[in-house]
């Protein structure tokens with residue numbers, strides 16, 4: 001799933017391509033794409049796109065009165081669409097804009113197309129009054145942004161929430177923008193067991209985790225900003241994530257996995273757990 005660096009760089013690209021374009025129509029292709037009834041999408045018709053912003057893992061397609069909050073989930077993409085096909089593959093919804101003159105004299109008729117491959121249909125769009133967008137669903141439950149959370153904020157959250165650090169990092173109510181890949185990478189960079197308890201980590205642990213979050217995000221963001229379109233998961237940097245059985249780039253030990261139904265925790269025993277291999281009942285049951 002795209003995380004903060006992928007979403008942020010994509011938002012910047014879309015702002016470059018679409019800011020100032022006047023919305024003509026928002027057209028969902030199926031009834032599950034639009035998650036809200038009020039305000040209606042037509043409240044934004046005739047308005048210029050201010051920017052495509054981001055909060056957590058959400059894209060914010062912002063017009064003065066109304067903002068379309070877009071969540072891509074696993075397989076969703078928000079793409080520049082020049083074809084305007086009647087039934088685009090995986091099409092969920094399309095933002096249609098008034099044609100606009102380009103500086104070279106040609107006419108820009110491109111649209112923005114939300115697609116989602118696969119059958120799950122979990123990507124979605126929420127229409128929210130722009131003035132309330134940060135305090136209304138679906139953004140109202142989000143914790144501080146991962147890239148700018150302070151060590152003091154982290155320490156306070158660690159004090160108030162006794163959790164495994166890997167779960168804490170993936171919980172959008174705690175820190176917004178981190179998913180499975182970055183959680184694996186941050187734990188490794190911080191030299192912490194993914195199962196370390198946040199309350200026990202304390203203020204010193206918060207400082208270590210804060211530094212690891214910032215450096216992992218900065219690294220991914222730089223790579224992502226150099227691209228023309230959003231990376232797929234295999235293009236994203238990882239020392240641990242999806243590296244089960246490969247050598248740790250820092251120490252050469254074998255990257256281990258703890259499997260859950262929805263995701264895999266990857267870690268290096270030498271770097272993170274004092275050499276201890278964490279119990280993995282699921283793997284031992286199904287893979288032996």
Ligand SMILES: [Zn+2]
Nearest residue numbers: 248251268271
């Ligand atoms: Zn290692």
